[in-house]
Amino acid sequence: MSDESIRLVTIGRIVRRRRRLLTILVVVGALVGYGTSLLFPPRYTTSASVLLPGAWEERELLTQTQIATSSVVVDRAAAKLDWAGVGGSELRDQVSAKAAEGNIVKISGTADTPERAQRLSDQVAQQFVTFAGRIAGDSLDTEEAEQPEALRQMVVRTSRRITELADAADPGRTVESVQTRTELAKLRTALQEAVNKLDESDPAANKAGMVVMGPAARPSGEAPPTRTQLVAGGALLFFLLAVIGHLTAARTNRRLRTEPEIAAALGSTLLGTVDVPGARDRPKDQGSWARVRRLLGADVRWDLPTPRTSGDEAGRQLRYRRVYARLRDRLPAARRLLVLVPDGDETARRAAGQLVAEAGTDPSSGSPGSLSSPGSSNRGYPLLRVVGISVSRPMVPDRGTESGALVVLSAGSWTAGELAGIAEACADAKHEVVGIVLADPVLDRPTRSADRPRDAATPALAVGDNVTGGAR
Incomplete structure (x- = not known):
């Protein structure tokens, strides 16, 4: 895929996932444009054409346009108009001239009413003809x-x-x-x-x-920028600023997305990736700012890729079994482990709950829910307890009955510094990070297969801070 396609896909994702915020910003921009139009009164512009007979060079035509807007011509026009409080200095900013094809000089006047704009253009054109004729030697007494x-x-x-x-x-x-x-x-x-x-x-x-060449036409519409143009321009400007702001934030985002980066930040081995069906969970933060974010639709990340469609329930359970089997192979004996889930990562918390459920139903020992005896040939399996950990101020319980930590998190949600802080907290509490599990949100299938029994699916568990696997 080319860079242009990637940019278009990214912008489309911003519009799709931030449409509520973008709509509000567009409305605010339109209101700003409308307020700006109230500060500037409407302006009307019209033009009067002056024909210059004979042969003229381009430099000479440019000179004539400068004469048409000179202070002498404009001051004379102001004296003839005799508008209250309007002198030549004010009219000089409202008069312009340009050379057109066919030796024609178009003199444009701008005023707050169509009538004034017409009178201004006609009077400046008349004064220009009089003054230019005198310069060219039209008087007989010279x-x-x-x-x-x-x-x-x-x-x-x-x-x-x-x-x-x-x-x-x-x-x-x-x-x-x-x-x-x-x-x-x-x-x-x-x-x-x-x-x-x-x-x-x-x-x-x-x-x-x-x-x-005749009197100036009376203008029928406002000169740009009109009120409609200001409203549309304000809406477009705020939309572009919002999109650019999202792109800039995504470019400066330092959250880790790839598996090697996450494993290097935590200093451990990736055991695998598990699927968590359902849409992305919204953070459950409280407070006025969190409510505003939910209202604007800004509480869900837009820069993450669209979740892929989930497989069947058997395939998802197989992933959990394989991850738990790798964890069991890494441990020399049966141990109790902490399952660390960053606060706010609801997808990882659901994956940790499912992993705990898998640990409780593991058939590797003779009696589920108990550790193997020291003399037993069966190695047993680790018991898991889910613990939430704050990434801003990570704190891990000291080593007691649990000796080791398994980190479950979502990719693209945490920076290298935040993950390094979790690893340091584990080291301070004398816990070894025995592995990492990534939780990948997927879209659940819309319909259930008719030939699959309903009770084959494992129910989702509501996992708290003290959920332990292994006991029924």
Whole structure:
């Protein structure tokens, strides 16, 4: 399976096992988005288009957009609008301009009402056209505008003088007169072409005369982000934060999952894995925080794999028998053992109870429930007593009638430090950890086989701290 598939499976597991918590967080995020929308009033945006005739380069169009949003243009628009308490500095943040295709500058205005947004865009566009026309030399009283006009007048007078000289020449009587008239005609044509080129290259003639292409349209909807967008964005943001938080917590989780890691942390040998049918047990912690966790559905681990389907009852009992047989083979003689179960590990506690029941029905000795005599050839079998142990402050009873400890726990529930603490507590109490049994939760079959007798199944035992196997 690829990394992408693993990530998708992991996210699906988070959504499936934390749907109640995620639903509450999504609702909280939507409420936060709604509250944010109340802090910011609705805004409306519209645009007015200004056509720039002639040929314009990209740099020149960029310059015109800067002019459209300059302080001079915006201040003039603010003075014309004359809105109470609104000056050019306030309007400068509400006006923007960009160059579009076809030498068009779009001037956008944003306001708290559609009417104000429309008036703002139209007024800024009008002031931009007026100011840009003056910069381009549209006024006739400037020196730059008078010089090309004086040149044109001079060319007209020169052309008229050339015509007079051509008429005064001897009309076609001599070769010299014909050549003179031809040269004067060429000169007059060259002057006219020069004037035409001057008109074409005049920036005041080409780039003046900007036109506002109609009034701005009145906006029909709010400018983004709208209230709906803020609500949806808040819900999505809280959902993503919740998923990322779960993934981060799973990545930093140091609970041991593999059998070699657990065996190394406890310093003993793994005797086997037994199946515990039924769904994962929820912790039975009391208190307000525990009730809140149960309400949110956060009291069950989400990062553990989905339990596999259980086999039949005979197969499960066979696993317990094999584990108990390995335990009996490791002990040189009949002994009493403590079965240590970490507090809160209900799956391990149920497995320990079933193991105690198996110890009480073991047929290896002549009389179940009693230890073999010293002179007997039968080695007997160990007697088991279940004891709960706190992983935060582990405490094991001192060695008395029991000499040794068997640890039963679930994989993926405890860290190396917590298991090492249990091993140290056993060493302090002079108990040897003779073995480890892992309890694996499985899903029970939905229906019972019709051909199997009902009393073949071993009833589950409610195991306390002082349950002893071997006596009926």
